Amino acid sequence: MVAFTINGKRATADADPSTPLLWVVREHLKLTGTKYGCGAGLCGACTVHIDGKAARACQTALEQVEGKAVTTIEGLSPDSSHPLQKAWVAEQVPQCGYCQSGQIMKAAELLAANGNPSRADIVSHMNGNICRCGTYNRIVAAIQRASKEG
Amino acid sequence: MRDQENIGSAVTGVSRRGFMLGTAGLTFAVSVGGWMTARSAEVAAASGRMEATAWVTVGVDNSITIMQPAAEMGQGVMTSLPMIVAEELDADWSKVSVAFAPPNHKVYGNPGFGGFLVTVASRSTTGYWDTLRMAGAQARRVLLDAVAHKWDVPVAELTTGPSVVMHRKSGRKISYGEIARFASPPKELPKLTEADLKKPSEFRIIGQDIPRVDIPAKVNGSASFGMDVQVPGMLYASILRAPAEGNAPAKVDDAGALKVNGVRQVVKLPYGVAVLGDTVEATRTGRDALEVGWSAAKDAVFNSEKAVADYVAKARDVSQKGVAFHAEGDAPAANAAAARRVVREYFADYTYHAQMEPMNATAWVKDDVVEVWAGSQTQSFSALAAAKAAGVKPGQVRFHMQYLGGGFGRRAQVEYVVDAVLLSKAVGKPVKVIWSREDDVQFGKLRPMTAHRIEAGLDADGRLVGWHHRVVGESVLAYTSPDRLKKAKGKDTLTMAGAEVGYGIPNSLAEHIVDGGAARLAAWRAIGAGYTKFAIEAFIDDLAREVGKDAIALRLELLEKLPRARKVIEEVVAMSDYRRKRDGTALGFAYAEVVHSYAAAVAEVSVDRGTGKIRVHNFWNAVDPGIAVQPQNIVAQAESNIVYGLGQCLKERITLDGGVIQQSNFHDYEVMRMADVPEIHTKVISTDNRPTGIGEFALPLTGGAVSNAVMALTGKRLSHMPFTPERVQVALKA
Known part of the structure; x- marks a missing residue:
């Protein structure tokens, strides 16, 4: 039994300690905003925060979050009020939307560290997250908007 | 719950809803009849909502629910289709919510796709256009008739504003929600005609940049995939x-x-x-x-890399006739008699969809x-x-x-x-x-690998008199829908899409030499047009060079009778400042009519001569999609098309060996990432024509625009998609 907090609540998971955090979050805890895209750390669709740092849930074993604080897209804000969520709506970023939880969680890590990122900062931070609908330029615009309006 | 009620009648033909023929000869749903009589007006009032038609339900709280019949995969139909209904309903858009329609094709099927519930080929907006306008207008008339009856006034004296019915003579007004308290749906829906619909100049929802209704749920993890x-x-x-x-x-x-x-x-x-x-x-x-x-x-022995030479040989062997996909006049004869012939060959590898959700x-x-x-x-x-x-x-x-x-x-x-x-x-x-991602790649259904040979005939004055395009590759339809292929007499509208040359050449033939491997196949965004338009647009540039003409001027001349085509070309030439020479970069142009939308593009590229890596800096495009229902979404779709299209012309490549796909995940099937994307500049030119496809219109422009830009920069033609660094290096040394 591994104990941790998820979106501020205490949680335990009765799963093999080597289970990818992704499946624990999605299928055991039913927080399905975190997505499965590649299972190999190549696309970023499963990005969550562990103690405030972005991590690939598909590459994180359950045992690695023992005693830690996990935040998923559902916990980023209670009411879609995070500056990035507002900016994502304002810039009309999502198309199919499947990768966007991961994009937003990855971007939130950047904004927490850098309040005024340049385009180059954004590209270098976000390049591991794939969006097959090609919303990349809108993601850049939304991050810049959030950094100004935050 | 609705779908549970309705799917029972979905495919059996025992619909409990009535339907009739529409003005345009299309079958469209009108609802109600016997079914609604079972639910009295009191029941509707008690439930707080009145189903005016199968498409529209009005709540006593003034809410409006509109049924949306297409699959929402990012292309924006969850918003654009209900906008069409809301327009004719004269709804207050802020009160509209959207629901997935029950899967009953007799009521909600796409007249543009055989009446089935199928979301493909950029046919949702164009296919449903008449149906949805009529659905909105009928629901509005149901409300008007109810008020006319209640107030005892002629319906002709009533008008509507956003979710309100007005009687000017008496100065009375009543909201749609209030009408839902007493109205009961009619036994038979009002019979309306085209004349009862708004003129484009009267639109106040269509043409507006309405925010997409699915986006809020896609920024907080609540959207259900x-x-x-x-x-x-x-x-x-x-x-x-x-x-x-x-x-x-x-x-x-x-x-x-x-x-x-x-x-x-x-x-x-x-x-x-x-x-x-x-x-x-x-x-x-x-x-x-x-x-x-x-x-x-x-026996699965097919090896795609070894098959390349075989495909090319078959494209060259003109004695082997293919299936004529598009034929006007007699192209082989015209070319044989031509003063001069120009021949070029192009190639495109297999591609995989790589949608993010396996x-x-x-x-x-x-x-x-x-x-x-x-x-x-x-x-x-x-x-x-x-x-x-x-x-x-x-x-x-x-x-x-x-x-x-x-x-x-x-x-x-x-x-x-x-x-x-x-x-x-x-x-x-x-x-x-x-499915795992590895399953998704290895059991992917591919866009076929194709070889292209285009031969053009020119008369003594250098005018194009013949065009013969041979495409070698598997038949997608033979794999996915053999019945459809049979009905089409072997013409594969998927593999061959876009091969109709579209430049008003008197004699043209596009033929399909059906051949190749053992791959699983499917429609892939823009289907054949991704490679056929690449071949055609690269060829037109090559041809212009051969005859000493400007490539844009040549196209404008050939498209003399298509003012909408000329307009998008002129627009993108202006947007990109096409005639201005750049330092270290060069521009390439492409035009295509895809899913009946007219589009043109210019790519600005540079090439790292050491590594062979192409960088696309800017990508301009202009499109005439008829009436632009939701212009902001068309801009978003252009961006999506261009990024997806650049993937297939710069990076994406599947190979097969022993019939087995050799790639397995995003490390060996590389797609466009943020660092790869150009600045994208889009101009949407709305015209008073029926809306046409926007989900794949710009993708076919990418291959030609990039290849033509590299040609302009280096004098070398990239003729094999994707233009990987290795292939660019080979071309530069040639």
């Missing part, structure tokens, strides 16, 4: 699929799999072996522990019904496939539509629905099947 479905008591399943098409499991040793904690059962399928269990991780571990011997149903579905085969939850591009064919797999009547299937984590043509194929149904039937429990 197929993979997010949770059914109490369900088992998970992972499938080990036969490595090559047609192989079946012969010997199965499941002892290791069954030892895995959480694995419940192993089920043999005709095309693989499934491990079912309590968790995803258990089924995956179990699958890895399976020992399966495969029976080879057919295939998945959940099914529950019960005694009397089969429930299916999935993101699919087709409710109709999912239900039919599920019924066949379960051995029930189509009317016994309840299909629950989810958002699609990308479609691009892949989710018009529904074998993942069959997986879930077969397994649920075998174990008697709900089952959620999740």
Whole structure:
């Protein structure tokens, strides 16, 4: 039994300690905003925060979050009020939307560290997250908007 | 709940709703009749809502719910289609909510696609245009008639504003919500004609940048995709699929799999072996522990890299006739008699959809019904496939539509629905099947590899008199829909899409030499136009160079009779400042009419001569999609098209060996990432023409624009997509 907090609540998971955090979050805890895209750390669709740092849930074993604080897209804000969520709506970023939880969680890590990122900062931070609908330029615009309006 | 009521009548032909012929000769739904009489007006009032028509429900709180029949895979139909209904309904858009329509094709099928519920080929807005306008206008008239009756005034004296009916003579006003308190749906819907619809100049919703209704749920994790479905008591399943098409499991040793904690059962399928269990991780571990011997149903020896030379040889062997896809005049004769002939060859590799959400579905085969939850591009064919797999009547299937984590043509194929149904039937429990990304790549359904040979004939004055385009490659339709191919007399509208040259050449022939490997195939965004337009647009530039003409001037001359085409070309030339020479970069142009939208583009590229890497700096495009229903969304679709298109011309490549796909994940099937994308500049030119496709219009411009830009920069023609650094290096040395 591994104990941790998820979106501020205490949680335990009765799963093999080597289970990818992704499946624990999605299928055991039913927080399905975190997505499965590649299972190999190549696309970023499963990005969550562990103690405030972005991590690939598909590459994180359950045992690695023992005693830690996990935040998923559902916990980023209670009411879609995070500056990035507002900016994502304002810039009309999502198309199919499947990768966007991961994009937003990855971007939130950047904004927490850098309040005024340049385009180059954004590209270098976000390049591991794939969006097959090609919303990349809108993601850049939304991050810049959030950094100004935050 | 609605879908449960309605799917029972979905495919059996026993619709409880009436329907009649529309003005344009299209079948469209009108609702009500006997069904609504069973629900009295009091019942409707008590429930707080009145179903004015099958498409529109009005709440006493002034809310309006509009049914949306297409798959939402990012292309924006969840907003653009209801906008069309709301326009003619004269609704207050701020009060509109949108629901997935029940999967009843008799009511909600797309007249632009045989009346089925299928979302493909950029046909939703254009196919539903008449139906949805009429649906909105009829619902409005139902409300007007109710008020006319209540106030005892002629209906002609009533007008509407946003969700309000007004009687100017008496100065009275009543909201749609108030009308819902007393109105009862009519036995028969009002008979309206085109003349009862708004003129484009009267539109106040269509043409506006209405925010997409699906976006709020896509920024907080609440949007429900197929993979997010949770059914109490369900088992998970992972499938080990036969490595090559047609192989079946012969010997199965499941002892290791069954030892895995959480694995419940192993089920043999005709095309693989499934491990079912309590968790995803258990089924995956179990699958890895399976020992399966495969029976080879057919020899799979195809090697795509070795086949390239063979394809090219076949394209060159003009004595081998293909299936004529498009023919005007007599191109071979015109070319034979021409003063001069120009020949070029092009090639495009296999590509994979790489939609972000791997295939998945959940099914529950019960005694009397089969429930299916999935993101699919087709409710109709999912239900039919599920019924066949379960051995029930189509009317016994309840299909629950989810958002699609990308479609691009892949989710018009529904074998993942069959997986879930077969397994649920075998174990008697709900089952959620999740393909791994590796499954998704290796059992992907590809855009075929194609070789192209174009020969043009010129008269003594250098005018184009003949055009002969030979395409060698597999038939997508033969794989996906042999019946459709038969009906089309062998003409493959998927593989050959876009091969009609479209430049007003008196003699033209596009022929398909059906040949090639053992790949699984599907429509892939823009289908054939991704490579046919690349070949055509690269060729036009080559031809212009051969005859000493300016490539833009040549196109404008050939498109003399198409002012809409000329307009987008002139627009993009102006936007890109095309005539201005750049330092270290160069521009390339392409034009195409795709899904009846006119579009043109200019790419600005540079090439790293050391590594061979192409960088696209800017990409301008202009499009005339007829009436631009939701212009901001068309801009978003242009961006999506261009990024997807640049992927296929710069990076994306599938190879097969022994009939087996050699790639497995995003490390060896590379797609565009943020660092790769250019600045994209889009101009949408709305014209008073029927709306046309916007989901794939710009993709076919990418190959030609980039290849032409590299030609302008280096004098070398890139003729084989994708233009990988290795191929660029080879071309630069040539």
